Amino acid sequence: MMIKKINFKQFSSIKIGQEVDVLMIEDFDYPKEHYLLGASNNVLIGTNPPPLMMLSKKYDYIKIEDDSLVIGAATPSGKIVSFCKKHDIADFEFVSRLPGTLGGMLKMNAGLKEFEIFNNLGSIITKEGEIKKEQIDYGYRYTDIKDVIFEARFELSSGFSQEKMELFTNMRSNQPRESSAGSCFKNPEGDYAGRLIEAVGLKGKRLGDMEFSSVHANFLVNHGNGRFEDAVELIHLVEEKVKDEFGVHLQREIIIVDKTYM
Template sequence: MHSKTIHFQTYSSIRIGPKVDVYIVEDTKDVKDFSIIGGANNLLVGPNPPKLMMLSKKYDYIYIKENKLHIGGATPSGKIASFCKKNNIANFEFLSHLPGKLGGLVFMNAGLKEYEIANHLIDVTLQSGKKQKNEINFQYRKTDINEMIFEATFSLQYGYDQNKVKMFHAMRKNQPSIPSAGSCFKNPPNDYAGRLIEAVGLKGEKVGDMAFSTQHANFLVNYGNGTFEDAIFLIQEAKKRVKEHFNIDLECEIQILEKGLQL
């Protein structure tokens, strides 16, 4: 049982957050009632976060056994994409353009359009044991998993498709390259969060060094010295304006970790 000091200003993709002692989980019996973090690619950490834990690097692995793909919860998406390319494995091409670690990708059913991590999933290993795919409620960018994900296994199909990689690259072209936490809001049914944010006049809106990107309005970007408070102000303003104009409740895709804050 040990912890590691993480400075979220450098560790998180949005480059915001304090230095925090994060508890490292080596085994299922080590799990505490703490908030779970992974690669911090879709995370906004406040000045007073709850207690945090993350999987140890021993869960950073990927291998083939009995015609299944076994992937540890701490395995980065880039490593998965590279392994699949090297071994001519299909269905994971989209991960070459989707940052994150396997646990977080499964937890939020990450994907690009209809290409989702759940599509070829067989089962997941949680603290409470193994769960089959049909025991988990997978929806658009969310699941009902509320435990740490130690491993997931996937069906194995061969035929890595370079054309899909090009297609996914083109899909990501309009997304900003400066620090962000990915999509700020989930797309509401039959609409797009980016369109709604732009329609209420917030595309390019800047508060301090935080802004809704001029490239894609659903990306909250940090121009250098952005703060948690400025990020929250913009998130709340977008929710308020979209509710007033369209009567739509935008739901955050970004995970916000701050004691006592409800959005």
């Protein structure tokens, strides 16, 4: 098995972490005790991470096969959108605003508003074989998928929409430009995490170089030299304040990858 050294201060979207040995998955034979990473766009790598693994470039591909769109789980979102635009394939325009690889998007059922990666999913491939969408328990930013996803098949329909592309671009125009892991918390039913964070006075709250953005309160941003410890302290502060003042238990979208917090 191949080991790759990855510096997560450079590799992760929030730009926090150190250099770590990561096992690259080449086939169905992988260790269960390792934690699976994608493109590290929604994770916060701690100072004491568990053993890590990720899919190798072997699973970075996209093709049309048997009237289905077949995508390897290591395929980045930008490549998916470019392929769909070139081949006039509909319903993947929203992926242009979702950083990361397909496997990570599937694992958390990523999306924008009513557009979710599971909408047109047919099946996934894991070491257990093909699993139909109907066999998976999924919902808002949630699935019960436990095994590594290697590939997925999607229903194929024509009509790539440039108008939708522009709509999704505008939907993300209010997001901060600093390094972040995307939305820190899921929106509770009937409300918005950003509104709650602002309501408890923590919009713009900063520790060191970490801040709950003054542009969008639900984004934990790194102004350059952010520390893992400051990020975790801010996350816990928001959780406690919102629970105390509103009785709402915010669920994290950001995943803390550290033995102390897992």
